[in-house]
Structures are given as C-alpha cells and as structure tokens.
Amino acid sequence: MLIVGENINTSRKRIAEAVEKQNTEFIVQAAKSQANAGADFIDVNAGTFVDREPEYLCWLVKTVQNAVDLPLCLDSPSPKALSEAVKHHRGVPLINSISLEKDRFDAMLPVITAQPCRVVALCMAETVMPVTIEDRVQTGSELIKRLTSEGVALENIYVDPLVQPVSVDTRMGNAVLGAIKTIMNEFPGVNTICGLSNISFGLPARRLINRTFLSLCILQGLSAAILDPTDKHLMANLLSARMILGKDEYCGDFIDAYQNGLIRKD
Amino acid sequence: MSYQTLLDAVIKGDFKTAKEETLKAVDAGQNAQNILDQGLIGAMNIVGDKFSKGAIFVPQMLRSAKTMQECVEVLKPYFQENAMTTKGNIVLGTVKGDLHDIGKNIVGMMLEGAGFNVIDLGVDVAPEVFVNKIEESKADILGMSALLSTTMPSMTQTIKTLMDSGQRDDVKVIIGGAPVTRKFAEDIGADSYAPDAGAAVNEIKKLLNIT
Numbered sequence: 001m002l003i004v005g006e007n008i009n010t011s012r013k014r015i016a017e018a019v020e021k022q023n024t025e026f027i028v029q030a031a032k033s034q035a036n037a038g039a040d041f042i043d044v045n046a047g048t049f050v051d052r053e054p055e056y057l058c059w060l061v062k063t064v065q066n067a068v069d070l071p072l073c074l075d076s077p078s079p080k081a082l083s084e085a086v087k088h089h090r091g092v093p094l095i096n097s098i099s100l101e102k103d104r105f106d107a108m109l110p111v112i113t114a115q116p117c118r119v120v121a122l123c124m125a126e127t128v129m130p131v132t133i134e135d136r137v138q139t140g141s142e143l144i145k146r147l148t149s150e151g152v153a154l155e156n157i158y159v160d161p162l163v164q165p166v167s168v169d170t171r172m173g174n175a176v177l178g179a180i181k182t183i184m185n186e187f188p189g190v191n192t193i194c195g196l197s198n199i200s201f202g203l204p205a206r207r208l209i210n211r212t213f214l215s216l217c218i219l220q221g222l223s224a225a226i227l228d229p230t231d232k233h234l235m236a237n238l239l240s241a242r243m244i245l246g247k248d249e250y251c252g253d254f255i256d257a258y259q260n261g262l263i264r265k266d
Numbered sequence: 267m268s269y270q271t272l273l274d275a276v277i278k279g280d281f282k283t284a285k286e287e288t289l290k291a292v293d294a295g296q297n298a299q300n301i302l303d304q305g306l307i308g309a310m311n312i313v314g315d316k317f318s319k320g321a322i323f324v325p326q327m328l329r330s331a332k333t334m335q336e337c338v339e340v341l342k343p344y345f346q347e348n349a350m351t352t353k354g355n356i357v358l359g360t361v362k363g364d365l366h367d368i369g370k371n372i373v374g375m376m377l378e379g380a381g382f383n384v385i386d387l388g389v390d391v392a393p394e395v396f397v398n399k400i401e402e403s404k405a406d407i408l409g410m411s412a413l414l415s416t417t418m419p420s421m422t423q424t425i426k427t428l429m430d431s432g433q434r435d436d437v438k439v440i441i442g443g444a445p446v447t448r449k450f451a452e453d454i455g456a457d458s459y460a461p462d463a464g465a466a467v468n469e470i471k472k473l474l475n476i477t
Contacts, residue, residue, distance in 0.1 A: 077414045101365070127390070128365060202372075
C-alpha cells in the first residue's frame with residue numbers, strides 16, 4: 001500500500017501562510033513528520049495561489065526534497081505549474097493528475113511523457129461527473145488505454161475513481177468501491193488511488209467515516225491512498241486492514257508500527 | 267393560524283406530514299403566499315440557520331429542502347398565474363471548464379428554501395451563457411462557483427463579458443468554491459464572496475437589502 005502524505009496543501013491555512021512567507025522550517029517539519037510516519041510520497045499542492053502557483057510549487061518541491069529523501073506527488077490541475085515543478089524534482093514523481101476532459105488531457109499529456117513518472121488518472125470525463133460504477137470504470141478504462149498507448153507503463157498509472165460525498169448521494173460510497181474492484185480485476189498491474197475526505201463532506205465524525213471508508217477501499221484492492229499519515233487512528237485502520245486481508249507477511253508492518261508508536265492501540 | 271406543525275415537519279424532513287399540513291392550511295382558508303412565506307420559507311430559514319451553525323448536516327438540510335419543494339408543488343394550484351412572489355431572481359452556475367456541482371447545488375437549494383427563484387445553468391457554463399440568461403431573466407444576482415484553480419479565470423472572464431454587454435450595474439455578482447478567496451473576489455470586481463452555502467444566502471440577502 002503506497003501512502004501519499006497529504007498535509008502540505010495550501011488549502012490549509014497554516015501551510016498557505018508558511019508558503020507565502022517562504023517559511024522553510026515549517027514546511028520541512030510538515031514533510032519530516034509525514035516521512036517518519038510512513039509516507040512513501042509527499043504531496044505538494046499550492047493550488048490556492050492562482051497566479052503564483054508555479055513559483056510556489058517549485059519552491060515546495062525544492063524545500064521538501066532538501067529535507068526528506070522521498071519522491072513527491074505533484075498535485076495541481078495546471079499543466080504549467082506541473083511542467084515547471086517537474087524540472088526541480090529529483091527521482092520519479094507522481095503527477096496528480098490527468099483526466100479524460102479533452103483540454104486537460106491534451107495539455108497534460110506532454111508533461112507526463114516528458115520524463116519517467118507515475119500519474120494519477122482521474123475518472124472524470126468530458127461533460128459530467130461520474131455517478132455509477134460503470135461511469136467510473138468506463139472513464140478509467142479509456143484513460144488506461146490512451147495512456148498506455150502513449151507509452152506510460154500500466155504499473156505507473158494510478159486510477160482515481162473520484163470520491164464524492166455520501167451526504168449528497170448515498171450511492172457514492174458503493175460507486176467508488178465497485179469501481180476499485182472492477183478496475184483492479186480488469187487491468188492486473190494497474191494501481192488505484194484515492195483521497196478519503198470527500199466521502200465524509202457534510203457529515204459529523206468525519207475522521208471515523210474516512211477511516212471506515214479506507215478499510216472498505218483496501219478490501220476492494222485499493223493500492224495507494226492520499227491521507228494524513230500522522231493520524232495514528234487512520235494508520236491503525238490501514239495497517240490492520242492490510243494485515244487481516246493477508247497483505248502483511250508475519251504481520252510485520254503492523255507490529256513494527258505498533259512498536260514504533262505509529263498507531264493507536266484502541 | 268399557527269404553522270408550528272408544518273414548520274416542525276419541514277425541519278424534520280417529514281414529507282407526509284408536511285404535505286398534509288400544507289393542504290390543511292389551504293382548507294382552513296389560508297392564503298397560499300402566506301403559507302409559503304410563514305410556513306415553508308419560515309421553516310427553511312430555521313433549517314438554514316441550524317445548518318450554518320453546524321447543528322444539522324448536509325443530508326438533513328437536503329431532506330428539508332426536498333420536503334419544501336414537495337409542499338410548494340402542493341401549493342402551486344392555489345396561486346393565481348404568476349402570482350407567487352419571489353425574493354429575487356438568481357442565475358447560478360459552475361464556470362466554464364469546471365464540472366463540479368455539489369457545492370453549487372447545495373447553495374441553490376438553500377436559496378430556493380429562502381424564497382429566491384433560482385435559475386441553475388448547471389456546470390461548464392460559458393460567460394456568454396451566463397450573460398444571456400441574466401438579460402433574459404432580469405436577474406438580481408449572478409452566483410458563480412469554481413472548484414479548480416485553473417477555472418477561476420473563467421469568473422474573471424464572465425465579469426468582463428458582463429461589463430462588455432453593458433449589464434454589470436444591473437446585477438450583483440457573488441462567487442464561491444474551495445480555492446476562491448475574498449481577496450480574489452475583490453480583485454476581479456465581484457460584489458461578494460461566500461465561503462459556504464449558509465454564508466451565500468446571508469450575503470445575497472445583504473446584497474439585496476433583505477432582512
């Protein structure tokens with residue numbers, strides 16, 4: 001299970017302040033705490049600064065990679081910001097994201113094929129948001145076909161089924177869970193990824209909902225998640241779910257995390 | 267006549283009781299506009315306040331809004347043609363290039379609950395589509411939503427198209443969406459900004475001097 005640490009995002013007030021003031025120490029701390037908690041990738045997102053996004057995203061890439069020896073998830077809907085950020089990145093980044101919307105696909109493709117990378121393929125088609133399992137599988141399949149035909153290896157594609165709130169439509173949980181299962185079955189070797197917090201928008205006890213959702217996603221075969229790895233409750237769910245599903249030999253990861261104080265025991 | 271039972275039913279999202287109470291009020295000789303204003307909109311104002319304060323959650327608000335809509339359908343035959351008064355016409359949509367509609371839909375439902383006539387143009391709405399609809403509907407308010415930093419410039423473009431058409435002074439513009447900030451609203455010459463659906467209703471009431 002690949003863990004993408006989500007905490008360095010300028011939609012969070014304190015991160016936005018740190019980015020604006022170029023507060024290296026604060027960002028380094030946010031990167032290190034996630035790396036220590038088990039993140040495989042650190043997400044960087046400066047999307048709230050519309051005009052200065054490319055500049056700030058590049059600063060984040062340099063600042064974070066100076067502090068931790070991890071690849072980054074370069075998170076932006078803007079091809080311009082991503083193509084600049086990639087130049088400063090060391091190692092193989094995870095680019096987040098491309099979708100099937102025509103303008104976005106066409107603009108993102110050259111950014112992705114310019115260097116080796118992994119890519120998040122968001123199940124969003126041209127005209128409408130997906131509702132059913134079939135909507136997601138159809139868009140995901142089309143993205144996989146088009147990306148592989150452009151030379152992107154299947155293992156480097158991370159299909160994001162696009163999580164939407166169950167508060168607005170109670171079918172949305174099943175739609176994502178079913179799509180993960182189908183895509184993982186139909187394209188052996190491909191990855192699936194999602195964020196968790198959209199599922200609980202508009203509801204109380206959001207963290208509880210998020211981690212229950214994560215466990216269910218893992219059951220369906222989710223191979224990567226964008227989350228806060230410093231949340232010890234969440235990590236306890238993640239590691240115990242993997243273990244119960246037989247994905248943790250000799251229960252080693254779970255026990256290690258427990259002994260290193262990375263998970264809550266209740 | 268007290269609408270307490272009707273108010274409670276709408277607040278609770280109890281379709282059946284709410285519709286029965288609406289008909290009872292009609293049978294008791296109440297004026298349809300009065301039932302709408304005092305009963306249904308009154309209830310939704312309470313729901314909106316509770317939602318803004320975090321005392322109730324999205325599904326509860328949606329259920330109440332749906333209950334109100336059903337009651338409005340019940341009431342419609344008792345209005346004389348075009349006699350239903352509205353607090354104002356609002357043209358609403360997600361801007362060009364952006365398909366996100368969840369927040370926009372919640373805003374639309376809360377505005378309808380507050381007694382506004384909402385003309386929802388959906389998602390991926392081009393500037394000229396907004397502007398044409400504003401002219402056609404004599405809108406009081408234009409509400410625009412964007413969830414992507416890459417589509418926020420569509421808001422700027424829409425305001426520019428509105429100015430070019432000579433209608434900028436006819437309508438108040440309010441914007442929102444996750445990456446949108448008050449500063450951005452000021453920078454592009456919008457009249458107001460709302461960080462959430464409850465705030466959108468209050469800001470629009472302020473823009474139209476409705477107490």
